[in-house]
Amino acid sequence: MADKISALKESGINTRLAHTGNNPSDFHGFVNPPVVHASTVLFPNARTMESRAQKYTYGTRGTPTTDALCEAINELEGAAGTILVPSGLAAVTVPFLTYLSAGDHALVVDSVYFPTRHFCDTMLKRLGVTVEYYDPMIGAGIESLIRPNTRLVHTEAPGSNTFEMQDIRAIAAAAHRHGCVVTMDNTWATPLYFRPLDHGVDVSIHAATKYPSGHSDVLFGTVSTNVTHWPALTEAMVTLGVCVSPDDSYQILRGLRTMGIRLERHQASALAIAEWLESRDEVARVLHPALPSFPGYDLWKRDFGGASGIFSFVLKADSPERFRAKAHAFLDALSLFGLGYSWGGFESLAVHVNLSDRKVAKAPSEGPVIRLQIGLEDVPDIRRDIEAGFAAANAV
Numbered sequence: 001m002a003d004k005i006s007a008l009k010e011s012g013i014n015t016r017l018a019h020t021g022n023n024p025s026d027f028h029g030f031v032n033p034p035v036v037h038a039s040t041v042l043f044p045n046a047r048t049m050e051s052r053a054q055k056y057t058y059g060t061r062g063t064p065t066t067d068a069l070c071e072a073i074n075e076l077e078g079a080a081g082t083i084l085v086p087s088g089l090a091a092v093t094v095p096f097l098t099y100l101s102a103g104d105h106a107l108v109v110d111s112v113y114f115p116t117r118h119f120c121d122t123m124l125k126r127l128g129v130t131v132e133y134y135d136p137m138i139g140a141g142i143e144s145l146i147r148p149n150t151r152l153v154h155t156e157a158p159g160s161n162t163f164e165m166q167d168i169r170a171i172a173a174a175a176h177r178h179g180c181v182v183t184m185d186n187t188w189a190t191p192l193y194f195r196p197l198d199h200g201v202d203v204s205i206h207a208a209t210k211y212p213s214g215h216s217d218v219l220f221g222t223v224s225t226n227v228t229h230w231p232a233l234t235e236a237m238v239t240l241g242v243c244v245s246p247d248d249s250y251q252i253l254r255g256l257r258t259m260g261i262r263l264e265r266h267q268a269s270a271l272a273i274a275e276w277l278e279s280r281d282e283v284a285r286v287l288h289p290a291l292p293s294f295p296g297y298d299l300w301k302r303d304f305g306g307a308s309g310i311f312s313f314v315l316k317a318d319s320p321e322r323f324r325a326k327a328h329a330f331l332d333a334l335s336l337f338g339l340g341y342s343w344g345g346f347e348s349l350a351v352h353v354n355l356s357d358r359k360v361a362k363a364p365s366e367g368p369v370i371r372l373q374i375g376l377e378d379v380p381d382i383r384r385d386i387e388a389g390f391a392a393a394n395a396v
Helices: 002-009 013-019 046-051 064-077 088-099 114-126 139-145 168-176 230-240 246-278 297-303 320-332 379-394
Strands: 081-085 105-109 130-134 150-156 181-185 203-206 221-225 283-287 310-315 349-352 369-373
Touching: 002 013, 013 064, 013 246, 064 081, 064 221, 064 246, 081 088, 081 230, 088 114, 088 150, 088 181, 088 203, 088 221, 088 230, 105 114, 114 130, 130 139, 139 168, 150 168, 168 181, 221 230, 246 283, 246 310, 246 379, 310 320, 320 349, 320 369, 320 379
Parallel strands: 105 130, 105 150, 150 181, 181 203
Antiparallel strands: 081 221, 203 221, 283 310, 310 369, 349 369
């Protein structure tokens, strides 16, 4: 195995996805690690039990199945350690609970995933943490918002629904000058297209429900961190009793094997649709970071190795009173696209996004924002479905 490990360090991403997190020689030559269902773990004697001097001590603290997945995620993220949690939202909330205490101040990007905002505005507030939302385009200017009690800066790039890019390097550098922990929701890019820890982020958050799963059937989250912040994170996981099922862990590990080639298809199809949408009279703007017309394109090109399959566009409407009616007409005319909130699966999805929660960043004013998850269907078929939506919206 030493030769294999050495070879993988020089290998491409799809090769590494195929071979990380599994060591057949550990399990009688079977290619995939076993699914270990466990709660109780037995000890050989009282002294070992008292000192917990063995690798596995209880099901919540890991099994061969979860360890295999953590090993794979650590390799992809370049992390010192990874914890596994039951959802993408838990992947955000556990680090917040880990690094924040009563009296602390946290800076959270205003284009953040709405359930993260809800957690901040409810539970964190109740626990005595002050949360301030900042403009996603602030870059190094975030230093002016840092207070003596600021302990955490949360980033998300691109931003939820409107896909604003952030200068992660500049934000992390400013935050670290004041001793802040920097967290990042990296679900859009995955560690295949952006590795947050390589750009100064301390804690990389991922809703593995999306691309690692890839099949719209598993809820899962991963949190990976550098060596400095790993002890606190793993201690919080144990203290909170957060754990995941072995079956879900196995499904995510299996999904990783094909994530690279799936992402290539999602990226190519989404970019083709985004470019086509820019030519449509019904569209005011396309919000896709990999389009040269997008304000954050230069940051995306500088830092990211690719784009995933989700983006938004602004549907033209002549007055705010008609936004909802036009959006609903568009959505109701779709047949291939499902109307659903998640993404990262094999199927295309669409949703009319609600941006009324924004505090600082302004929502587009030209019309309703429609978010598209471009699945693995053929591009001509996806385009025809969108054309049907435009026809319906034009009739309103």
